[in-house]
Amino acid sequence: MNEQPKPPRGPQRLTLRDLAAHAGVSRATVSLVLAKSPLVAAKTRARVLESARVLGYVYNRGAANLRTRRTNTIGVSINELTNPYFTGLTSAIQKAFLALGRTVFLTDSEESVVQQDQFIATMREYNADGLAICPAQGTDVAAMQRLIEQAIPCVLISRDVPGSGLDYVGNANQHGMFMATEHLIKLGHRHIAMIGGTDRTSTGMERRAGHREALAAHGIALDEALVVQGPPTRVFGAATVRALLERDPAPTAAVCFNDVIAFGVMLGLRQIGREAGRDFAVVGYDDLAEAALWTPGLSTVEIDSHRTGTEAARLLLERIEEPNLPARRVVLQPRLIIRDSSCPPRA
Amino acid sequence: MNEQPKPPRGPQRLTLRDLAAHAGVSRATVSLVLAKSPLVAAKTRARVLESARVLGYVYNRGAANLRTRRTNTIGVSINELTNPYFTGLTSAIQKAFLALGRTVFLTDSEESVVQQDQFIATMREYNADGLAICPAQGTDVAAMQRLIEQAIPCVLISRDVPGSGLDYVGNANQHGMFMATEHLIKLGHRHIAMIGGTDRTSTGMERRAGHREALAAHGIALDEALVVQGPPTRVFGAATVRALLERDPAPTAAVCFNDVIAFGVMLGLRQIGREAGRDFAVVGYDDLAEAALWTPGLSTVEIDSHRTGTEAARLLLERIEEPNLPARRVVLQPRLIIRDSSCPPRA
DNA sequence: TTTGCAATATAGAACGATCCAAATATAAGA
DNA sequence: TCTTATATTTGGATCGTTCTATATTGCAAA
Numbered sequence: 001m002n003e004q005p006k007p008p009r010g011p012q013r014l015t016l017r018d019l020a021a022h023a024g025v026s027r028a029t030v031s032l033v034l035a036k037s038p039l040v041a042a043k044t045r046a047r048v049l050e051s052a053r054v055l056g057y058v059y060n061r062g063a064a065n066l067r068t069r070r071t072n073t074i075g076v077s078i079n080e081l082t083n084p085y086f087t088g089l090t091s092a093i094q095k096a097f098l099a100l101g102r103t104v105f106l107t108d109s110e111e112s113v114v115q116q117d118q119f120i121a122t123m124r125e126y127n128a129d130g131l132a133i134c135p136a137q138g139t140d141v142a143a144m145q146r147l148i149e150q151a152i153p154c155v156l157i158s159r160d161v162p163g164s165g166l167d168y169v170g171n172a173n174q175h176g177m178f179m180a181t182e183h184l185i186k187l188g189h190r191h192i193a194m195i196g197g198t199d200r201t202s203t204g205m206e207r208r209a210g211h212r213e214a215l216a217a218h219g220i221a222l223d224e225a226l227v228v229q230g231p232p233t234r235v236f237g238a239a240t241v242r243a244l245l246e247r248d249p250a251p252t253a254a255v256c257f258n259d260v261i262a263f264g265v266m267l268g269l270r271q272i273g274r275e276a277g278r279d280f281a282v283v284g285y286d287d288l289a290e291a292a293l294w295t296p297g298l299s300t301v302e303i304d305s306h307r308t309g310t311e312a313a314r315l316l317l318e319r320i321e322e323p324n325l326p327a328r329r330v331v332l333q334p335r336l337i338i339r340d341s342s343c344p345p346r347a
Numbered sequence: 348m349n350e351q352p353k354p355p356r357g358p359q360r361l362t363l364r365d366l367a368a369h370a371g372v373s374r375a376t377v378s379l380v381l382a383k384s385p386l387v388a389a390k391t392r393a394r395v396l397e398s399a400r401v402l403g404y405v406y407n408r409g410a411a412n413l414r415t416r417r418t419n420t421i422g423v424s425i426n427e428l429t430n431p432y433f434t435g436l437t438s439a440i441q442k443a444f445l446a447l448g449r450t451v452f453l454t455d456s457e458e459s460v461v462q463q464d465q466f467i468a469t470m471r472e473y474n475a476d477g478l479a480i481c482p483a484q485g486t487d488v489a490a491m492q493r494l495i496e497q498a499i500p501c502v503l504i505s506r507d508v509p510g511s512g513l514d515y516v517g518n519a520n521q522h523g524m525f526m527a528t529e530h531l532i533k534l535g536h537r538h539i540a541m542i543g544g545t546d547r548t549s550t551g552m553e554r555r556a557g558h559r560e561a562l563a564a565h566g567i568a569l570d571e572a573l574v575v576q577g578p579p580t581r582v583f584g585a586a587t588v589r590a591l592l593e594r595d596p597a598p599t600a601a602v603c604f605n606d607v608i609a610f611g612v613m614l615g616l617r618q619i620g621r622e623a624g625r626d627f628a629v630v631g632y633d634d635l636a637e638a639a640l641w642t643p644g645l646s647t648v649e650i651d652s653h654r655t656g657t658e659a660a661r662l663l664l665e666r667i668e669e670p671n672l673p674a675r676r677v678v679l680q681p682r683l684i685i686r687d688s689s690c691p692p693r694a
Numbered sequence: 695t696t697t698g699c700a701a702t703a704t705a706g707a708a709c710g711a712t713c714c715a716a717a718t719a720t721a722a723g724a
Numbered sequence: 725t726c727t728t729a730t731a732t733t734t735g736g737a738t739c740g741t742t743c744t745a746t747a748t749t750g751c752a753a754a
Contacts, residue, residue: 027710028713
């Protein structure tokens with residue numbers, strides 16, 4: 001029943017062959033048991049599983065992947081994990097894939113295209129079934145198009161790379177920022193700064209466009225000096241609002257690229273003895289858990305990051321099954337949340 | 348020169364064999380080139396590399412790992428990526444391993460022992476060379492000991508699992524919190540709350556012990572009611588300080604398990620019209636970038652997370668080389684940073 | 695020439711799983 | 725009891741590398 005005696009081996013790793021010998025069946029049978037095939041008799045299955053338990057067998061996924069072409073593995077590259085919005089999103093993405101039986105390998109590209117490319121190359125070498133990417137700033141369209149040529153399934157999350165032809169899940173950034181700005185206009189503000197965001201990400205371009213669009217829609221001239229690009233950090237928000245308030249005419253309100261910057265703005269106001277929601281109106285974007293906690297509570301635009309994650313997982317798995325699908329785009333609707341940081345202008 | 352004609356193959360993945368055929372050399376030679384072996388002539392090497400470029404060859408790491416036993420891969424499991432301290436630490440860890448030529452596979456266990464175990468099992472199946480773990484709350488000693496039995500190199504980071512016998516890199520938490528508490532005592536405080544931390548992590552136990560130790564060292568009786576365990580969130584910090592201030596005697600100061608809780612405390616104070624650094628003294632732990640930015644600036648205990656990451660990488664790689672080393676512990680010294688949130692008690 | 699010795703290149707057997715076609719065991723029907 | 729159909733099990737080839745032992749080449753010295 002056994003196969004030819006194996007050559008003497010050292011304290012090698014335990015293999016299917018050892019398991020087969022112990023259970024008194026063939027390798028093929030063990031393989032079937034491990035794959036939960038219904039073809040094998042219940043009694044045999046039990047015996048094999050018992051042997052596996054007793055011997056402490058560890059399945060070698062690498063060896064299996066060599067034969068099958070599937071690895072059930074997804075590479076996830078996130079542009080910046082220190083940003084709480086992206087950690088929340090990451091958690092959602094991971095959960096979604098895990099629920100569908102995939103292993104997730106995560107990396108933080110730290111807004112570095114080099115690190116991102118590195119990760120993509122590694123995942124290719126490891127035969128990942130697909131990639132989910134929040135592209136780093138300055139990601140090259142050509143690099144993304146290459147993924148298509150190379151036939152490696154990929155979905156872009158949160159940030160788009162226009163012209164890449166990849167699947168995409170994000171939210172209506174322009175519309176979100178339009179709502180935020182219009183909200184301030186309706187409160188009576190006329191000098192509304194746009195703090196943060198850059199033209200190096202689609203999110204930045206779209207949100208900045210939303211601000212401009214709202215001003216235009218209400219016949220308010222855009223004061224370029226009140227539009228400041230910059231990184232999504234508290235430090236930047238604080239420094240920028242202080243600088244803007246020294247101008248004349250000074251803004252009476254600001255929409256911020258995201259909540260982190262808005263928190264920075266509120267901290268910056270306090271540094272110069274002013275208070276958001278009383279002396280100056282602030283609106284953020286993302287609706288981090290922290291937003292509701294501040295005094296005043298931060299008005300902001302909510303994104304459903306859970307939904308973003310599950311949609312991304314769905315799109316990617318569908319593409320893995322069906323590589324020739326046309327490119328699909330899922331754009332979720334954001335929601336304006338009004339709290340106390342957005343007040344009317346002081347008289 | 349070529350080997351026997353290969354059977355007709357579909358649009359298969361490009362392999363060493365194809366590369367060899369194209370360059371007119373043997374598979375073995377190509378393998379040597381790819382491994383940067385000095386044994387192959389410069390001219391041959393160039394020819395092979397050119398073929399690789401032209402054909403768009405992708406190295407199959409899985410296949411290689413099957414033969415060699417090394418994967419140059421490290422699994423990193425972090426308990427909670429939404430906590431900025433851990434994202435910073437993660438970034439440091441990742442950088443340290445990358446610099447040493449290892450690929451890092453990251454996961455966020457989200458404080459779930461189940462997810463953590465899942466990840467460990469997966470990394471075993473993928474033959475990772477080693478693991479770096481910030482253990483989830485409630486991690487079982489036995490589970491960690493099993494890693495030793497199974498001879499899988501592992502280093503614990505930040506949180507210890509006493510009795511596990513694993514290598515460990517962390518900081519002197521008890522001493523750090525001792526300094527923080529003593530600082531408040533010297534300012535004149537006698538009712539000092541300890542907010543946050545739990546006995547389900549070593550970090551929690553150690554920091555909580557530091558608070559008690561400082562009180563005892565200065566002959567101050569411990570008021571158990573002022574010691575509140577809880578999760579490291581802003582919400583918890585805010586709610587807890589509000590509750591504590593309704594007691595009699597109320598605390599006049601608090602040391603917090605970490606900065607996030609301290610921020611929560613400052614937000615909570617503001618919700619009831621009080622101000623940290625004026626009406627109530629607050630000290631945090633971690634020294635997040637945000638700490639210096641608040642008004643008042645947050646007094647806190649600084650941890651060198653960069654150093655933590657590099658030390659962890661060093662320990663792990665040493666153990667991979669030399670599995671039978673005795674267990675080693677690296678405990679870094681934290682530093683008290685005094686800003687404006689820690690004021691004397693109001694008269 | 696021939697020989698000796700580096701310097702290079704190669705064939706073929708692993709590594710640990712899967713999968714296919716074929717063999718065997720079991721049960722049911724005549 | 726003998727077929728025949730069905731349920732299980734299995735050998736051997738295969739996936740894409742690496743590695744060892746062996747073969748080939750080129751060149752200087754004899």
